[in-house]
Amino acid sequence: MPTLLYLQKLPEPLVERLRSAAPGWEIHTGTRDDLPPELYRSAEIICGWNRKQAEELLHEEARLRWIHTPSTGVDYLPLEQLQQRGVLLSNSKGVHAIPVAETTLGLMLALARQIDLSIRNQGKHLWKPGKNPLVLHGKTIGIVGTGQIGRELARIAQALGMRTLGVYHSNKPEQHFDEAGDMDYLDTLLKESDYVVNILPLTDQSRGLFNADLFRRMKSSAFFINVGRGPSVHTDDLVQALRDGTIAGAGLDVTDPEPLPEDHPLWDLGNLVLTPHIAGDSDENQERVLELFLDNLKFYLQEGKLKHNQVRYDREY
Structure with missing residues (x-):
């Protein structure tokens, strides 16, 4: 069973929307500290990033195929390694x-x-x-x-x-x-x-x-x-x-x-x-990021590629 990690605590109605969008997938939600390390190597899709588990995500046996970031910037990710592994990368441009x-x-x-x-x-x-x-x-x-x-x-x-x-x-x-x-x-x-x-x-x-x-x-x-x-x-x-x-x-x-x-x-x-890096924060972000992610997720499951907001590695955004 393919695995999807969504690195945020979501209310149950939003978790149910994830499950409905990806039937047959093992879906785990929660903060980076909530999820056990062994899940990361098995994840095909991850929304978010966990520096502590980067070794697992980039392991030669890792199943990672797509990362979506809740942020617009992606400069904190190991872009060169992700590109070499052929991992699709998308961001939340527009949400903020x-x-x-x-x-x-x-x-x-x-x-x-x-x-x-x-x-x-x-x-x-x-x-x-x-x-x-x-x-x-x-x-x-x-x-x-x-x-x-x-x-x-x-x-x-x-x-x-x-x-x-x-x-x-x-x-x-x-x-x-x-x-x-x-x-x-x-x-x-x-x-x-x-x-x-x-x-x-x-x-x-x-x-x-x-x-x-x-x-x-x-x-x-x-x-x-x-x-x-x-x-x-x-x-x-x-x-x-x-x-x-x-x-x-x-x-x-x-x-x-x-x-x-x-x-x-x-x-x-x-x-x-x-101000302490809060410009992009708002009470609407959680749901808006999820909406964007779900739209891409449905397309990914049907076509094997992303519909929008795909990051170009050569441009770094």
Whole structure:
């Protein structure tokens, strides 16, 4: 009997939907610590990933044929080994577009309206308004990464009266961007944007992309927002840019390293807002990931391949 592992605790109605979609399969659900190690070598399909059991999943006798990730990014997986074994890989691209876009907007508003300063003063019992809070209306947002998250963010930004610029990797976006270009357009975006938002996946090309040189190309009044991946930013360069006023401030949902060590200088910067990698979280994620997985599962069982969201190993996303 083929085995499917779904590495989340699901309520019984959702478990029943899994069983109905894959009759004749042995299905196990639960957290990575709930499931016994011996199940991993026998699994043909796994939704999620367990670093502790990677040796079992990649064993020469393992039956693994398809991995689906509840996340959009796949940089934490052993991509080269999975490709060599011919394992199909899919992600949950699209599921997180709304919460990530809303979190990005929240970071932008916190910095513009100085809400972060008010929260810090609240803890000190200080009634101390900030100086010259900004409005987003009329400002320019530059979105580096114009996939589903970038397009949703651009849609919201336009509704707020912002000018939207975008840098894309493959396909030029058709909606919600006033201007967009490929990576050659990045320099223009940096020079003209009041908010520069990174939503790129982590690849060899994006690793360390945002460094001192790029921060110097931004307006000194501009803010940098990272909801992509921490290692796409050279952290020491960002710290220096925030300290010396090269840029006005930053909002980070991801960092490098992550989690951030207690003694890291990012904690103490007054022009920085931090959230602990929660941008993609929402009360709707569990069911939306399952819906996407079930759609692919039914197609996989019929055709032996995936219907959508298949990751290209050569692109790393």
